[in-house]
Amino acid sequence: MIVDPMIMNLSRRRFCTLSAAAALTTQRALASPKLQSPFTMVASVDHDRVLRLADHWLPEEPQTITSFSSPRSPGGPHDFFSEADYFWPNPANPSGPYKEIDGKSNPDNFQDHRRAMIRLSLAMPALTAGYVLTKRKDYARAAAAHLLAWFVTPATRMTPNLEYSQGVRNGGVTGRSYGIIDTLHLVEVVRAATFVRAFLSAAEWVALQGWFRDYLTWMKTSEKGIKERDATNNHGICWGLQVAEFARLADDDATRAEVRERFIHVQLPMQMAPNGGFPRELARTKPYGYSIFNFDVAAALCWSLGQQELVRFSLPDGRGMCRAAEFLEPYLADKSKWPYPHDVQHWDSWPVRSPGLLFCGVACHNDDYLALWRRLDPDPTDPEIIRNFPIRQPVLWV
Numbered sequence: 001m002i003v004d005p006m007i008m009n010l011s012r013r014r015f016c017t018l019s020a021a022a023a024l025t026t027q028r029a030l031a032s033p034k035l036q037s038p039f040t041m042v043a044s045v046d047h048d049r050v051l052r053l054a055d056h057w058l059p060e061e062p063q064t065i066t067s068f069s070s071p072r073s074p075g076g077p078h079d080f081f082s083e084a085d086y087f088w089p090n091p092a093n094p095s096g097p098y099k100e101i102d103g104k105s106n107p108d109n110f111q112d113h114r115r116a117m118i119r120l121s122l123a124m125p126a127l128t129a130g131y132v133l134t135k136r137k138d139y140a141r142a143a144a145a146h147l148l149a150w151f152v153t154p155a156t157r158m159t160p161n162l163e164y165s166q167g168v169r170n171g172g173v174t175g176r177s178y179g180i181i182d183t184l185h186l187v188e189v190v191r192a193a194t195f196v197r198a199f200l201s202a203a204e205w206v207a208l209q210g211w212f213r214d215y216l217t218w219m220k221t222s223e224k225g226i227k228e229r230d231a232t233n234n235h236g237i238c239w240g241l242q243v244a245e246f247a248r249l250a251d252d253d254a255t256r257a258e259v260r261e262r263f264i265h266v267q268l269p270m271q272m273a274p275n276g277g278f279p280r281e282l283a284r285t286k287p288y289g290y291s292i293f294n295f296d297v298a299a300a301l302c303w304s305l306g307q308q309e310l311v312r313f314s315l316p317d318g319r320g321m322c323r324a325a326e327f328l329e330p331y332l333a334d335k336s337k338w339p340y341p342h343d344v345q346h347w348d349s350w351p352v353r354s355p356g357l358l359f360c361g362v363a364c365h366n367d368d369y370l371a372l373w374r375r376l377d378p379d380p381t382d383p384e385i386i387r388n389f390p391i392r393q394p395v396l397w398v
Helices: 012-031 038-057 112-134 137-151 177-199 202-221 223-229 234-249 253-271 287-312 321-333 355-363 367-375 383-387
Strands: 081-083 164-167
Touching: 038 112, 038 355, 081 112, 112 137, 112 177, 112 383, 137 177, 137 202, 164 177, 177 202, 177 223, 177 234, 202 223, 202 234, 223 234, 234 253, 234 287, 253 287, 287 321, 287 355, 321 355, 321 367, 355 367
Parallel strands: 081 164
Antiparallel strands: none
């Protein structure tokens, strides 16, 4: 072994001091996001979690909506069908149209197709994240199998529209624009798809892109799609995030530019208050959960379209995602400080690990946001929270 003469000339105490300082510097580099790339930081935090989830999903076979049916569906076996969460039998007219009770989910409504899509959104990105961190091809092949089953294989693929989503039982309403939010769970799936492209044939990749091009056309031109685009609450933001990511997969830069302009000039000024809150979400019966949800989706939309630059963007009066994070972060850190009404359901299950904190922590240069992001639970078990938590593998986003 060759020993550096300079080291030989150091006293034992001096050498130990320098070694300790070097170790401390290394430790600080691992702990401080300012000294790491976002990917390195997230990969370090999530490494063991990702591999645990990837191993869990590896032996599980794909399961699409064709495995489930409902006699109340107006469509065929390949058509996505769901019933609106907040609609219940009307006590004044039990056999008549269901009545909406905002914020309270009816467990008897048909949701098997949504559950299958959520299962996809849990499995496929987890397998892909495992591949990203380990380069294990079995993870990637398993992830690709889910894509083929859902969007390519004729016997199991889904029809690329949501004509029959969130219908209302006994009301003659077979589908509503609000149902488009159900495919929010495809956002991280298509983000993950780009990482496993090499495990699809050229024809399969073209077919996958074709599915999302068809779905984009429906989202942009159908009556339901246009109505959802124009929604002035979280539904409009969710439409934007979906279109942004689906267009990314489809190589549709023009559509992504349209979504960016809409967010800057329409959605941001319409939805965000000067203090960074979202008034329409705060007016709901679940103001805490909806505020978190809209913050997370809006931050993800900005990250999708412009990464740090758009997350940092603000209107002349300061409204932007950094302001939104400033408003919400104290209540994510300490829910007892929440000055608004408590949610009518699932209050105890929030908060969870907010992707908005991650994106804003990186873009707005705030270590407190990142420290809180690390502390919060990344894997909620409450089905309602899972339904409103579309980004679960941040290693695929940074």
